[in-house]
Amino acid sequence: MVQALSLVPPFTREAAELKVRKAEDGWNSRDPEKAALGYSLDSVWRNRAEFVTGRADIVKFLERKWSRELEYRLIKELWAFDTNRIAVRFAYEWHDDSGNWFRSYGNENWLFDAQGLNVHRYACINDLPIKESERKYHWPLGRRPDDHPGLSELGL
Structure with missing residues (x-):
């Protein structure tokens, strides 16, 4: 019988x-709303120079983010x-409402509670303007396909 993988601390590599x-x-x-479910009700964030506290504010933050960052596609490693x-x-990768494309690079540090919810998220992010022809993420909006290369495979 295969045992289900636990997504609560302590974490294994898998x-x-x-x-x-x-x-x-x-x-x-x-x-x-869906993205915010991975964070505790009182989660604390630093995202760039913005500080966010609580799941309700995370939802508002993400609404603002995705209203500006159009055709957003992300790879984490x-x-x-x-x-x-x-x-x-x-x-x-994303573009603004004028059609200017960007690739945003960053690092995040996460801390989880005993239930596996993210209680602290610290993100440092830099935006690089790119030409549309330089895009590397071309999958349909939504989940990255399992066979799509990750950051290391893409040389990023």
Whole structure:
């Protein structure tokens, strides 16, 4: 009998990788309510220079984000993990309402509670203007296909 993989601390490498992919999938849904379910009700964020506290504010933050960052597609990759902490690197592509494309690169540090909810998220992000022809993420909006290359495979 196959035992279900636990996505609560303490994390194994396999669980940490799956936790990262589930977070990526939530963000790629571009559904703020769905994406926010991975965070505790009192989760604390630093995202760039913005500070967000609580799941309700996370939903509002994501609504604003995805109203500006159009055709958003994200790839996250596990960088490191420990008992109840995960560090990821990521890159996402998007365009603004004028059609200017960007690839945003960043790192996140996550802390989880005993139920596996993210209680602290610290994100550092930089935006790089790119030409539309330089895009690397071409899957239909939504979840990244399992056979689509990750960051390392794309040389990012």
